[in-house]
Amino acid sequence: MPAPTKVATISCIGPATQGGAVVCKSDSTATFTLDGKQVAVASADGVAVIGLPRTAPAEVTIGARAPDAAVEAVATIAVLPRKDTESKFTMECGKIAPQTAEQKRHAEVSWVKKDKAMKTFSQPVAAFGFIKPAEGPYSSPFGAVRTYVPKTKDCEGSTSVHNGQDIAIPTGTPIVAPMGGTVLLADPDLYYEGGAVFLDHGRGLLSVMMHMSRIDVADGQVVQQGEVLGLSGATGRVTGPHLHWAIKFRNVYSEDRGTDIWLDPALIMNLKLPE
Numbered sequence: 001m002p003a004p005t006k007v008a009t010i011s012c013i014g015p016a017t018q019g020g021a022v023v024c025k026s027d028s029t030a031t032f033t034l035d036g037k038q039v040a041v042a043s044a045d046g047v048a049v050i051g052l053p054r055t056a057p058a059e060v061t062i063g064a065r066a067p068d069a070a071v072e073a074v075a076t077i078a079v080l081p082r083k084d085t086e087s088k089f090t091m092e093c094g095k096i097a098p099q100t101a102e103q104k105r106h107a108e109v110s111w112v113k114k115d116k117a118m119k120t121f122s123q124p125v126a127a128f129g130f131i132k133p134a135e136g137p138y139s140s141p142f143g144a145v146r147t148y149v150p151k152t153k154d155c156e157g158s159t160s161v162h163n164g165q166d167i168a169i170p171t172g173t174p175i176v177a178p179m180g181g182t183v184l185l186a187d188p189d190l191y192y193e194g195g196a197v198f199l200d201h202g203r204g205l206l207s208v209m210m211h212m213s214r215i216d217v218a219d220g221q222v223v224q225q226g227e228v229l230g231l232s233g234a235t236g237r238v239t240g241p242h243l244h245w246a247i248k249f250r251n252v253y254s255e256d257r258g259t260d261i262w263l264d265p266a267l268i269m270n271l272k273l274p275e
């Protein structure tokens, strides 16, 4: 007689919003799929966070398969639409895209550092839950479509989606870890990001704090929630001092870091894991 077929379990907390995330529980170290594509692995307690693209459809299917289960369990989650704004910025050409040989080299070196850092995945070092990385009002939201208009006729403009949440604070305001994590990259001078800290929280989630004037942590350092990472500033591609806080969801099953997705920090702030 054939052995009974083991089916994985799955339960997810929804609905979610485009650019947010779904928390699902399955069996220990289960593999999760999003619309058929492997995207996350459960921790020992069976829990995983699954990031949703800003353009996710109105309904997604999440699957879970435990290592010893022959059949995948599936859950269908409703996804609420976003209402993003559009805005225009006037900037110097060098801030829209690298123009000179020196700027191009700076951008290339920055890209290589980020790409290398982003290939490292760390385990969670702290309980799950976010706080704001700086005390200040939210300014430009995640998801806004931005058109950069050149100040001079020396270059073309460009349009991009704002991939983080801005917090309006003067230069010199302390920036703290929004959740505990491992510093993957702490650099005072990246081309677009300026002074930046890339902090890996585990579970595929990475915070990036940008435009800082001072960095007080180093690559590989483990920090706890609320620990000071440095001071805010106006470095990199900015029109004035503020903190740009971005959260990236990295797919542990993919080698291609270009397919990772940015999530809306204002939504992720409200995310809770089951007790």
Ligand SMILES: [Zn+2]
Binding pocket: 140, 162, 164, 165, 166, 243, 244, 245
């Ligand atoms: Zn920003």
